[in-house]
Structures are given as structure tokens and as C-alpha cells.
Amino acid sequence: MVVAASEENLILSTQLGWPAAAYLHIPFCRQRCYYCDFATGLGTRELMETYVQRLCQEIGGAYRYRHLAGDPQPLTSIFFGGGTPSLLTVEQLGRILAQLRERIPFHPNCEISLEANPGTLTREQLAGYRDLGVNRISLGVQAFQPELLAACGRLHGVEEVYEAVADLQAVGFENFNLDLIFGLPYQTLEHWQQSLQAVLEINPTHVSIYDLTIEPGTRFGRMYRPGDAPLPTEETTVEMYLMARELLTQAGYIHYEISNFARPGYACRHNRVYWENRPYFGFGMGSVGYEEGRRIQQPKTLYDYFEQVKAKAHPLPPEASPEEVWMDTLMLGLRLQEGLDLGHLQERFGDNKLKQALERLDPYFEKGWASCEAGRLRLIPPEGWLFSNEVLKDLLA
Ligand code: SF4
Structure with missing residues (x-):
């Protein structure tokens, strides 16, 4: 049984010195969702393998840590985000974690989260992740209506959501998050209520709800104008937010952050680092770190990222004022x-x-x-x- 990382042993890091949290970006997806403007793209197996090798080189390179004062302090949270980190094989994830552990010790109660998409997981793969120490999975569900999922370019259906949840539970992932989006095109209040009820039946430890933003440059940005049909009106999205708050808090979830709900003791430790404006490493293409008081943006294209790793460079912006x-x-x-x-x-x-x-x-x-x-x-x-x-x-x- 996987032990959920509790907040009790959280070590509060200072602003300077070695961060106690690490974000690792895996910039590959099987298809771009129509609303998404994240740093991600389609990747072949070969390209993903090259990326894993470069990522390990970055993590393992002494140059990467030269600007940090003092000694490494144990990592209390590690977050694999994307993209779709569940496209990594167990062996690749194992290599990345081993490289990271070689450089920085892990706190014995380290929270290790991994974002996953339904339809990209198998039970064996999840068991492999669990054996590597991953103890929290964040599943991108978004909606429980096949027509809404199709309308936003998600590659999975509702059945795959239930399969992924069954697999998570079967291998002992007690601590998992489900992501939902409200304000989707064609989404009604009834749809939203159904989705919330489906989440409550699954009973995850954590639920995130995001208000859809129409980003320029995305497929939705070309198809829709905020506030116009088939997008729900602002009044409807306000009702959706209030409905989520009511149903989830009534069911015992703590609304601990604007977009996040958790069972007691299951707030996402890693995301709290961001909200508390504490330092964290950002490894990988497109990631942002906050190290020694500097917001460090990594290159946003694979080519530039690979070149930077090859050059053993880690350009530092000025300290935040x-x-x-x-x-x-x-x-x-x-x-x-x-x-x-x-x-x-x-x-x-x-x-x-x-x-x-x-x-x-x-x-x-x-x-x-x-x-x-x-x-x-x-x-x-x-x-x-x-x-x-x-x-x-x-x-x-
Ligand atoms: S799976 Fe997530 S990161 Fe990938 S395209 Fe969809 S929303 Fe963006």
C-alpha cells in the first residue's frame, strides 16, 4: 500500500540556498487538446528517449547548481508535470529519479506526484511508478460527458477515466487528484453537476477545478470568443464554481485554495510551495524554477533546451526585486x-x-x-x- 505523504513532516525551506521542491517538465502529449497552450508537443519514442537523456544530463550536471549557496537539503516534493508524464516508461522515470536522487537527497516522506492522462496508463506501469516511489497521481479527467471530451480534443473517453481510476486503486494509489474544467463549449449546469457527482462517487483525495480560459494561439482561440455561445455565459460559470464549492465541501473536502479541494491532510504539498512563494527547482524544457530569489525560465523549444544542456549553461536572470x-x-x-x-x-x-x-x-x-x-x-x-x-x-x- 502506498503511503500518502502527510503535511506533518514538511520542512519549510528558506528563500535562499537549495530548494526543497522540484518540478520536472515532460513536454509530450499524444495530441494537443484544443484549449491548451502549455509547452508541449507530439513526440516519437526516439525523441522522448533523447529528451530523457538530456533531462538526466541537466539534473546530473554540476553546472546546474553552482549558483546555490550551502548544502543540498532533502527534497520534500517532486512533481512530474507536462505534457503527459505518463507517456514515460517505468524505466525512463526510474532513470530520471535515480539521477535526481544522486544529486539531491529525498526526504523519507517526499511527496512524488505525476500527472497522467486516462488512456495512457496500464496497471503494470502504475505498479512500476509506485515501486519507484511515486505516491500521488494527478489524473486529467476534465469532464464525464463523451461529447464534451470530444469537443475539446481529449483523446480519452469516460470509460478510460474509470479504467484509470480502477487501476490506480488496484495498485494502491490512495492519494490521487482528479482535474475538472468548467466553462467548456456546450457544457451545461447539468453536465457540471453530473461530473461533480461522478467525482464524489470516485472519492479521490484531491479535486482541482479550472475555469476554461480561451488562449490566443490555441484551436479554441481560433474557434471561440470568450462569453459567446457555445461557451457558457459568465453567470453560468459563476454558478458552476459555486456548485462545485457547495457539493465538494458538503462531502467533506476542504476548499483550501481557489481552484483546489482536498480531504484533510491531502492538500498538494508541491503546489503549496508555489502559493507560499517558496523556492523550487524547474528542470526540463519550458519549466520555470525559483532559485536563489530568481525566476528561471528554461528554453521553450526542444532545440534550444538541448543546446543549452549541451553547452552546460544555466543562464541566471537578475534576482526578483x-x-x-x-x-x-x-x-x-x-x-x-x-x-x-x-x-x-x-x-x-x-x-x-x-x-x-x-x-x-x-x-x-x-x-x-x-x-x-x-x-x-x-x-x-x-x-x-x-x-x-x-x-x-x-x-x-
Ligand atoms: S494533455 Fe494536458 S498538456 Fe497535453 S495537450 Fe492536453 S491539456 Fe495540454
């Missing part, structure tokens, strides 16, 4: 249910900054969309979260 750190801390931390610690904000950014922020939030305190109580600054759901963009715009103006 205090103003950027302040804005990131607010933007990210206010996504969390518990918000931000006022004492910490004051200590780190000073009285003036904090005073100014509180003044700007005043109208929202009055509306009940934000609060400043018991030493914490928070946005209050549902309005504070539904309209967080508006609040943050005023706050950071």
Missing part, C-alpha cells in the same frame, strides 16, 4: 484559504507596505470579500475568490 517578491507573495498567498501571516508580511516587507495594502483592501473588508483577523490577511470565499482578479488588481495597482 523586492517589489516583485511583494506582489508575488500577495498574489499567490491570497489564493490560499488561510491567506497570509500579517506578522510575516510586516517583518519581511515593512510597516509601510503592509499599511498601504490594508488601505487598498478597505472597500473589500467592508464588502466582506477580504478579512484581516487573528493575525491573517485573507480573501473570503466565495466572492473574494470568484472576484480575486479584481481585488488583486486594486491591491497591486
Whole structure:
């Protein structure tokens, strides 16, 4: 039985020195979903193997860590994202993890997450991942209606979702997330309710719900204009969000972040690193890391990434300015249910900054969309979260 990584043993890292979290990007998918603008593409077996080799070279290269002060600290979370990391064979994933462990120790209770798509997994493969230490799977489900899945270019049907869940459970993955998207073309409130109910019947430890964004440059960007049919109206998507919150919290999930719900003790440890604006490594093409106070964007094409690894280069941008750190801390931390610690904000950014922020939030305190109580600054759901963009715009103006 796989043991779920609990939050109790989380080691809080400092801003500087070796990060305690690592993101690894696997930029391959079987087909591009119509809404997706992530750094991903189609890959042959050969290209994926070359990528794994380059990724291992990056992870294993001493040049990659020269800018870091002090000694490596154990990784408390590792996240394989994409793309579709479940296109990796067990042997390839094993090689990457072995290379990483050779460079940086793993905390004994390290959370190791892997994103997977239904239809790309077998039970044997999952058992192999589990034996390598993967203890959390995030499954991209998106919807439980075959016509909606087809309309957004997903390659799997609903049956494959249930098969993937049965396989996860059969090999002992107790800790898994299901991703859903609301605001899809042709999606109705009834569809959304059905999808939420299907999720509740499956009873995962974690649920993420994302509001569809029509990105320029995607197939949807060429097909639809935000707000126009067949996309649901903004009022409908607000209702969808509220419905998700109601059904999931009634079922005992904690709405711990704007888009995320978890059973107690199962919040995603890795994603909390981002929201708490703590450092993390970003390995692989297109990944972003936050190391020594610098946001490091890796090359966005395979060619440039391979060239960079070949040259043993790891270009460092300037350190984020205090103003950027302040804005990131607010933007990210206010996504969390518990918000931000006022004492910490004051200590780190000073009285003036904090005073100014509180003044700007005043109208929202009055509306009940934000609060400043018991030493914490928070946005209050549902309005504070539904309209967080508006609040943050005023706050950071
Ligand atoms: S599977 Fe995920 S990463 Fe790949 S194209 Fe679809 S949404 Fe994008």
C-alpha cells in the first residue's frame, strides 16, 4: 500500500540556498487538446528517449547548481508535470529519479506526484511508478460527458477515466487528484453537476477545478470568443464554481485554495510551495524554477533546451526585486484559504507596505470579500475568490 505523504513532516525551506521542491517538465502529449497552450508537443519514442537523456544530463550536471549557496537539503516534493508524464516508461522515470536522487537527497516522506492522462496508463506501469516511489497521481479527467471530451480534443473517453481510476486503486494509489474544467463549449449546469457527482462517487483525495480560459494561439482561440455561445455565459460559470464549492465541501473536502479541494491532510504539498512563494527547482524544457530569489525560465523549444544542456549553461536572470517578491507573495498567498501571516508580511516587507495594502483592501473588508483577523490577511470565499482578479488588481495597482 502506498503511503500518502502527510503535511506533518514538511520542512519549510528558506528563500535562499537549495530548494526543497522540484518540478520536472515532460513536454509530450499524444495530441494537443484544443484549449491548451502549455509547452508541449507530439513526440516519437526516439525523441522522448533523447529528451530523457538530456533531462538526466541537466539534473546530473554540476553546472546546474553552482549558483546555490550551502548544502543540498532533502527534497520534500517532486512533481512530474507536462505534457503527459505518463507517456514515460517505468524505466525512463526510474532513470530520471535515480539521477535526481544522486544529486539531491529525498526526504523519507517526499511527496512524488505525476500527472497522467486516462488512456495512457496500464496497471503494470502504475505498479512500476509506485515501486519507484511515486505516491500521488494527478489524473486529467476534465469532464464525464463523451461529447464534451470530444469537443475539446481529449483523446480519452469516460470509460478510460474509470479504467484509470480502477487501476490506480488496484495498485494502491490512495492519494490521487482528479482535474475538472468548467466553462467548456456546450457544457451545461447539468453536465457540471453530473461530473461533480461522478467525482464524489470516485472519492479521490484531491479535486482541482479550472475555469476554461480561451488562449490566443490555441484551436479554441481560433474557434471561440470568450462569453459567446457555445461557451457558457459568465453567470453560468459563476454558478458552476459555486456548485462545485457547495457539493465538494458538503462531502467533506476542504476548499483550501481557489481552484483546489482536498480531504484533510491531502492538500498538494508541491503546489503549496508555489502559493507560499517558496523556492523550487524547474528542470526540463519550458519549466520555470525559483532559485536563489530568481525566476528561471528554461528554453521553450526542444532545440534550444538541448543546446543549452549541451553547452552546460544555466543562464541566471537578475534576482526578483523586492517589489516583485511583494506582489508575488500577495498574489499567490491570497489564493490560499488561510491567506497570509500579517506578522510575516510586516517583518519581511515593512510597516509601510503592509499599511498601504490594508488601505487598498478597505472597500473589500467592508464588502466582506477580504478579512484581516487573528493575525491573517485573507480573501473570503466565495466572492473574494470568484472576484480575486479584481481585488488583486486594486491591491497591486
Ligand atoms: S494533455 Fe494536458 S498538456 Fe497535453 S495537450 Fe492536453 S491539456 Fe495540454
